[in-house]
Amino acid sequence: MQTLNVEFAERSYPIHIGQDLLARADLIRPHLKRKQVAVVTNTTIGPLYLEQLCAPLRRENVDIVTIILPDGEHYKNAEILGKIYDALLENRCERGTTLLALGGGVVGDMTGYAAATFLRGVPFIQVPTTLLAQVDSSVGGKTGINHPLGKNMIGAFWQPKLVLADTRTLNTLPDRELSAGLAEIIKYGLIRDPEFFVWLEQNMPRLMAREPAALAYAVRRSCENKAAVVAADERENGVRALLNLGHTFGHAIEAGMGYGVWLHGEAVAAGTMLAADLSRRLGWLSDADVSRIAAIHQAANLPVAAPQLDPDTYLDLMGLDKKVQDGKIRLILLQAIGKATFTADYPPALLRDTLAAAHA
Amino acid sequence: MQTLNVEFAERSYPIHIGQDLLARADLIRPHLKRKQVAVVTNTTIGPLYLEQLCAPLRRENVDIVTIILPDGEHYKNAEILGKIYDALLENRCERGTTLLALGGGVVGDMTGYAAATFLRGVPFIQVPTTLLAQVDSSVGGKTGINHPLGKNMIGAFWQPKLVLADTRTLNTLPDRELSAGLAEIIKYGLIRDPEFFVWLEQNMPRLMAREPAALAYAVRRSCENKAAVVAADERENGVRALLNLGHTFGHAIEAGMGYGVWLHGEAVAAGTMLAADLSRRLGWLSDADVSRIAAIHQAANLPVAAPQLDPDTYLDLMGLDKKVQDGKIRLILLQAIGKATFTADYPPALLRDTLAAAHA
Numbered sequence: 001m002q003t004l005n006v007e008f009a010e011r012s013y014p015i016h017i018g019q020d021l022l023a024r025a026d027l028i029r030p031h032l033k034r035k036q037v038a039v040v041t042n043t044t045i046g047p048l049y050l051e052q053l054c055a056p057l058r059r060e061n062v063d064i065v066t067i068i069l070p071d072g073e074h075y076k077n078a079e080i081l082g083k084i085y086d087a088l089l090e091n092r093c094e095r096g097t098t099l100l101a102l103g104g105g106v107v108g109d110m111t112g113y114a115a116a117t118f119l120r121g122v123p124f125i126q127v128p129t130t131l132l133a134q135v136d137s138s139v140g141g142k143t144g145i146n147h148p149l150g151k152n153m154i155g156a157f158w159q160p161k162l163v164l165a166d167t168r169t170l171n172t173l174p175d176r177e178l179s180a181g182l183a184e185i186i187k188y189g190l191i192r193d194p195e196f197f198v199w200l201e202q203n204m205p206r207l208m209a210r211e212p213a214a215l216a217y218a219v220r221r222s223c224e225n226k227a228a229v230v231a232a233d234e235r236e237n238g239v240r241a242l243l244n245l246g247h248t249f250g251h252a253i254e255a256g257m258g259y260g261v262w263l264h265g266e267a268v269a270a271g272t273m274l275a276a277d278l279s280r281r282l283g284w285l286s287d288a289d290v291s292r293i294a295a296i297h298q299a300a301n302l303p304v305a306a307p308q309l310d311p312d313t314y315l316d317l318m319g320l321d322k323k324v325q326d327g328k329i330r331l332i333l334l335q336a337i338g339k340a341t342f343t344a345d346y347p348p349a350l351l352r353d354t355l356a357a358a359h360a
Numbered sequence: 361m362q363t364l365n366v367e368f369a370e371r372s373y374p375i376h377i378g379q380d381l382l383a384r385a386d387l388i389r390p391h392l393k394r395k396q397v398a399v400v401t402n403t404t405i406g407p408l409y410l411e412q413l414c415a416p417l418r419r420e421n422v423d424i425v426t427i428i429l430p431d432g433e434h435y436k437n438a439e440i441l442g443k444i445y446d447a448l449l450e451n452r453c454e455r456g457t458t459l460l461a462l463g464g465g466v467v468g469d470m471t472g473y474a475a476a477t478f479l480r481g482v483p484f485i486q487v488p489t490t491l492l493a494q495v496d497s498s499v500g501g502k503t504g505i506n507h508p509l510g511k512n513m514i515g516a517f518w519q520p521k522l523v524l525a526d527t528r529t530l531n532t533l534p535d536r537e538l539s540a541g542l543a544e545i546i547k548y549g550l551i552r553d554p555e556f557f558v559w560l561e562q563n564m565p566r567l568m569a570r571e572p573a574a575l576a577y578a579v580r581r582s583c584e585n586k587a588a589v590v591a592a593d594e595r596e597n598g599v600r601a602l603l604n605l606g607h608t609f610g611h612a613i614e615a616g617m618g619y620g621v622w623l624h625g626e627a628v629a630a631g632t633m634l635a636a637d638l639s640r641r642l643g644w645l646s647d648a649d650v651s652r653i654a655a656i657h658q659a660a661n662l663p664v665a666a667p668q669l670d671p672d673t674y675l676d677l678m679g680l681d682k683k684v685q686d687g688k689i690r691l692i693l694l695q696a697i698g699k700a701t702f703t704a705d706y707p708p709a710l711l712r713d714t715l716a717a718a719h720a
Contacts, residue, residue, distance in 0.1 A: 078438065078442055082438055085507055085513065085514060086507075086509075089507060089509040089510060089513060090509070092679070116516065117477070117504075117514050117515060117516055118513070118514065119513060119515075120502065120504060120512075120515040120516055120517055121516065121517070142480065144477075144480060147445055147446075147449060149446075149449040149450070150449060152480075153445065153449060153478070153479060154445060154477050154478065155477060155479075155480040156476065156477055156480055156481065156516060157480055157481070319452070
């Protein structure tokens, strides 16, 4: 087991990474304010891991409420959130009750948001079971739900007390979701860790084969990168925005295709290629750089071509992104492999060229 | 105009108190991150004050989105909250858009909660137009909505950038709501300010006559009391709970009678009398103390008798309150006029006696 501490002024928390952490009640117990846990999971993950998690806790006399959500991004909405509140209240959960998210990003985001807002805030533990959740949504405290007019439009910043990233749970992950997680891992290399990017170029086959040691290394290094950025900028005023490489394009892809058609990581991969293309048009990346970026995504079996939406549709959907300021779309672009920048200072015509090229 | 600064480590904010502050765009403008404000109000307050507030802002080229909610505590729910989000997104509000609450506690709580959660948090200004909101919900950052199973069960702590308490808006306040606000003002005297309690005993007729100077003094002194408590304990781990004198009983009264039948302040008044009765049974207050507490409430035209709910109904409803810990109901009780304590250390039989006496 490896442990990483995410440092904040008042509320640091540990991320444990390794095999078979799910059943380690000894890791969970010290973080419980009182012996009541509401475990939120979904209909896919519940049958696989709920009992493995709960049995050891029950043996320590922890009172457990289980809340099983339907599986899928399109359930990350106000209605299902309301069902979490209903269950918490019906089971008389209190301020000292800890909410535990067992599942991927959707379960983590919704459970975290429920924890941020139930009784104006209760403690929260994450047990992410997808690669994406382990390297992305479990670090940084972003929680929330979607709105029909945009992804993650409603939310809060709420830090977990503890994250358990059990790499064994990745064995049951569908191939497509493994790849989606790799998209976020590649992102850390691209925005700030060129050495890690090279490691990924060399080790992608091991990750695709789900070698535990390779996965644990990639998860830890990704979390380290994210934690470093987040600690410097918890509320996304500056450098944290760099973590959203490919996301403004990606959100437009997800919204334009209908949530759930493209996986988040797939949309980010295609969005990253759009960001790389625009960076090339700005003269920042070479053709060779763009080819390397395409190649590593392809090695992870990720899409490198964005869907053929109309450029105006793209611009419209991108305008709903949270990163708009005074009407101008700010984007994360690449100055080199391993160096990103957040800027609205680009010729709008070049953005349109990038979108038109994707459309062609 | 009087100004009080509520001090927090990173996010202090001013409360301006006085006549005719509503139209003072000069006070609002410096707090806007960008020139867009979403004003949330209701169907009662909107026709009275919306234009007075907005016209001067428009003259300064501030872009204004108006969101008019139905009036009433029973609309403080997830459905109406959703309509605020809809309007914000449909009008392309951004992270720099300021939400401004123009109205009473319901508008303030819902707008504040929308501000806390829209795009994971946007700036927020309060223009409270009821006495209750001026002395209570505008200080301390508590925001939220009700759930069918309990009041304020969903919420967040979110501090405003600015509060404008315009005492002129109290001229249009119905008598019953003026009294409800006085209940909270009396509370500050009871829990920590015996001198203010005496001032209130002497000046209640001036407040009932809505004399501006008396109102401004009472609002300022109440805000000072609340601000002092809140600054010491933003997230209600300790001393802040004292502000809830009468509230655990009061919430049970509101829930038991159906939200909106009793005004919040009326329920708090009757709840405070229950807390005083229990304090007397514990030997902390004298009969004379209890009589003084009853008399000041009566002078403010507030109910001193709780509704005749069954004691078990009370206990059941009180058990849903956020202040329960490990199944035991903690209460704010009075050790003297001007001195409150937060405790679960009382004989349950005495609580039952108090509730049974109310039932008789």
